[in-house]
Every structure is written in structure tokens, then in C-alpha cells.
Amino acid sequence: MGESKPRAVPWKPRLFCVMTLLDNFSQFVFSGLTTGSIYALIAIGFGVVHNASGIMNLVQCEFITLGGMITATFYTFAGIPLAVSIPSAIITVTLIGALFERSAIRTARSQQVVILIFITIGASIFIKGLALIVWGSDPFVLPPFSGNEPIHILGATIVPQNLWVFAITISVVTALHFFFKKSITGKAMRAACCNRRAAALAGISVNRMILLSFAMSGAVGAVAGIIIAPITTTSYDVGFMLGLKGFSAAVLGGYGSMPGAVLGGLLLGVMESLAAGLISSAYKNAVAFIILLLVLFIRPSGLLGEPETERV
């Protein structure tokens, strides 16, 4: 959203038109909240894997790309309606996530986090390279889910797709919340994260929980990639920046914390949009990473995370 809209009235002296500024402000906040919701979803994807296994899964970036691109392929080339191609794309990416865990992560000789993060980086580059070969470097367009009629709210103009983004993010977050708090599988996953050995003794298959977490992060990443595609278009490398910004959001909110992911995502989206609109749009992409570094330097546990204590 933020990229496509040119700034309104660039030549008027800004100080004197308070109304314009206010309008712009709410416009920035709305577009920030939209991208922020995407960041939140991605941050949750990172968090789900982290919570089950302690792995930082950078293939998350590629889940986003694959979600958008596979939907676009089904829709544009195979002519399958959106209502069918979206779920099938989500299922495909879920399976890819599970396959990645089963083939690469579980067979790894070393279970050290640094080794595992390199495996995910390697897989991420590999998938990105394959995506470039398969789809080329041209962007793909997905149609909005329902209409393109602009809606005016609080002086801001938004398209229905923004509402879809909000609605889907809220439902995914709620569903995951209940999954982790109420369902037996969700509880088992949290147990596996808390203490692997104790969970295994209680009869939980820890490996299966990790597999499930990768599958789930695949699904969530795919959803994020699909719902943003009608707004920004999608291409083979769209996931790289989005994914890393989603990671920054996760760190900002507290890595691994679900409310933190949502808060971090929305905050980051709004800050980025405001910085792009009010300060300089050239350095828009740098905002997320400057925030990432600042958070890591000042408070690595993030806003809502608990500081890690290290046992020797």
C-alpha cells in the first residue's frame, strides 16, 4: 500500500495545512497497520518454529514467496478460481514446510542452533534460486479478494483488501491462540518447547511436534504471502525483505511471544509507514533493520519477551 500511493500534495507548505497532515497521518497509520498485520503473521510463523524447537527458521521468507507465487500460478496459468487456488497453495506450502523439516532439519548431524540456522539459510537461497528459474523475475499480480471500491475511514482511503488483511490476521491469531491454549496438540507443542525430555517422558512425540511447527509456519507464511499479493504484487524475491522485516517485528515484540509478535508487527508497520511518509521514503526499508539493531543492542528480549537467563 505504502509504496504504490504517491504522497498527496507534495508542494504545499506542510506546516500550514493541518488537515492535510492529519489526513496523511491517518492514511499512513492505516497503510502501516496493513503491512504491520503481514509482519505480525510472519513474526508468528517465526515464533511457532522457535517455540517448538528453538530454531530460527529463515525458510519462513520463502514460505511467503511460495504462498503468493503458487496461488498466482494456479490462478493465472491453470485458471482455477481464487477460492480454490488459495487453499491449495496453502496446503502445498504446508507440505513443503513439513518436507523441509523431515528432510533437512531432522537428518542434520548437528543440532546446534548456529548449524541449523545455516541449513535454513541454505534452503532459503536454494528455494529462492529455484523460484527464479521457475517463475522468472517478472512480478505476478493477484486480483483483490473482493472488489476494488475505495472506502473512506477517518480521512484515510483504503481498499477492501486492507480489510481482508485485518480480518484474516485477526482470525489466524485468534485461532492460533486457542490452538495453543485449549487443544491438546497445542499444549503438547508448548510442553515440547518447555522441556524436551520431560515432554518425551510424558508421551509426547517431540519430533512430531517440531514437524507440525514447521508445517504450521509454512501455512501461516503462505497466508501472509497470499493476502499481501493483491496489494503489492508478488515476485520470486518478495519474501526476502518481508520475511526479514517480519523477523525484526518478532524481535521487537519479543521473540517467540505471540502477543509480542502481533504488537511488534503492528508497531513496526506503523513506524515504517510514518517514517516513509513524514521523513524520507528512500530509507523506508532501512527502518525495520535499524529498529532490529537497536532492540538487539538495548533489550534483546524485546518489548514483551522475558529476558533469557543462561545456565552453564
Place this chain on the structure above:
Amino acid sequence: MQPFGFRENANTCYLLILAFTLVFLPLLIRSSYYLLVVNLIGLNTILVVGLNLLIGYAGQISIGHAAFFGMGAYFSAILTTSFGLSVWFPSWFPGWLIPWVIILFAMLFTGAVAYLIGIPTLKLKGNYLVMATLGFNIIFEIVLVEWDSVTGGANGMAGVPYLAVGDFYFNSDLRFYCLVWSLCLLTLIVSFNLVNSRVGRAMKAIHDSEVAANTMGINTHRYKVKVFVLSAVFASLAGSLYAHYITVITPKSCDIMYSIQVVIMVIVGGIGSVWGSLFGATLLILLSEVLHVIEKFNVVALGLILMLVMIFFPEGLIPGLLKRRRSQVQSSPFRSRRSEVRSQTSDL
């Protein structure tokens, strides 16, 4: 952790062999394209040796070293082209010396930046350290592209002058070959000296267990920052040389992919092995030249290599292969496969 089990004296011996080979290599290689490839190997080795000291000895991962490479390259490129720097130097100062002085200043500047960044960054561990260095590299890349009045934006800078000593210009592949490989040998010698010194042993201690090193009275954080600065300075040197050799520098040559590529060189050659850096750089540069014809496959191959090596040889490809070979030769019935695996995982 002795590199491939060589003795210390053996390293001197191998260095001499390498030097001799290097003297005679240009006689074998007639084509200027192959010399270019060999020069690129030398340039990358300078960077990778430094990075290997950081990853293999101090145990700190960085996927932001392309930024330091870029800092050196851009520092040299900007100061020798856009700025009329020669007016700042006294008239008796020979003109050919100025780019060399600038290279030194670039190294100082990069070292200072690395120092400032290293202090907070190296307090982080594992994943966060990786992501912080990655974030730093991305910010650097964005600044290069957006600050186009100084850096030339996405097109980069062209027309960087060749280095020279008096009237002797390093303007051909063969001449640059002499320059880059003598500097490369120098970095190898510096690294061997460092590794076999008190500092090197302290670094190994940090690599094995930071807490234990700390309790032994080693100021681990200070050592980590020092090695970080040293590796950044090496990267800066490689960058400056690259700019003066290719005479063109773009943001693409110091992007995150390049950072990952040099990390792969470290991993393939062997983590914590100075010689491994040379092998890793050679293998990866040759590979990317072979795959140059089908450029799209280069990225796929890099990803696949990184993934497979890390899955099957967590301590690096060449050491892993050597170890496997050795264990096949003398497979003792008392040493199970399990313990072999476990001893591998203690690396890095």
C-alpha cells in the same frame, strides 16, 4: 584444532611451497581470463582468512562481512575519483602513493566502524548475532543505493584508477596477480602467527567454551571485538584492492549474497583452518566461474552446497571428508559411529 593436523613448522614449509607454486603459476596460465579467476581467488582468500579467524577461532558468526568489503571498496573508489584529494597532500608527495595511503585509511576507517559495531553486537549470541550482522549488511546496502550523490546509487562507481608504484601500473591481470598474491601470502603469514600466539590460544578457548575462558581470566568480549575488527580490516583491504583492480564497484558486489558466499567459503574449506580458507575460496570461485554460463543456477548451487555441507559435515566439507577417510582407514571396534558424530558436533 590444528589445521588438518599439520605441525607448526609444517605450515612454514607449506607456505614456501605455495609461494613457489605462485611464482611458476603464471607460466602455466597464459589466458588472461584464467588469471582473472586466480586473482579473484586471491582477493577472496584475504577476506575469508579474516572471517575464518572470527568464525573458526573466536566462534562468532557474521554474515555481514560484505559490508566491510564494500566499505573498503567504496572508501577507495570515492576518495580516488570524486574527491580531488591530491590538493590535500603536499606537493612533494608522489601522486602514485595517494591511493595506497587511502587504502590504509580505508582499513583504519573500517576497523573503527567494526569496533563501534562490534562492541554491542558481539554481546549477542547464536541466532541474534547472525541476524544483527545480517541487518547491518542490509542497512549498508540500502545506504549505498540511496545515497547516490556520493556512492553513485545502484549503478555504483566507475573509473577507479589502477594502483601504481612510480610509473609501474598494476593495470594488467599479470601485474595485479603479483600484487594480490603477495598481499594474500602476507595475510596468511599474519594469520598463522596470530593463531599460534597467546591471542590465538585465547580465541580457541573462547570458541570451545566462553564461560570457561572467562573464568580463566580471558576478557572474552575484548578478544571477540579485536578479532572482529581484524577480520573487518582484512575485508576492507580485499575490497579496496578489488575496486582498484576491476575499477568498477556496485552495491551488488557487497550485498548479502556475497556475505553468505564468503561464509560458505569458510564452511566448505573448513571452520577454524587457515589453509581451509584458501581451499574454500578456490573451490567456490571456480564453481561460480563454471556456473557463470548459467547464472541462475549459481544461487541454487550455493544454497544446496550450504545446506548439504551443514547437514552432513557440520565442521566443514574438507575436514569432514578427511575425517571420514581417516576413520575408515583406522576404524576401531571401540569407536562407534555415534561417538564420531558427537565429536563432530562439538565443532563450531
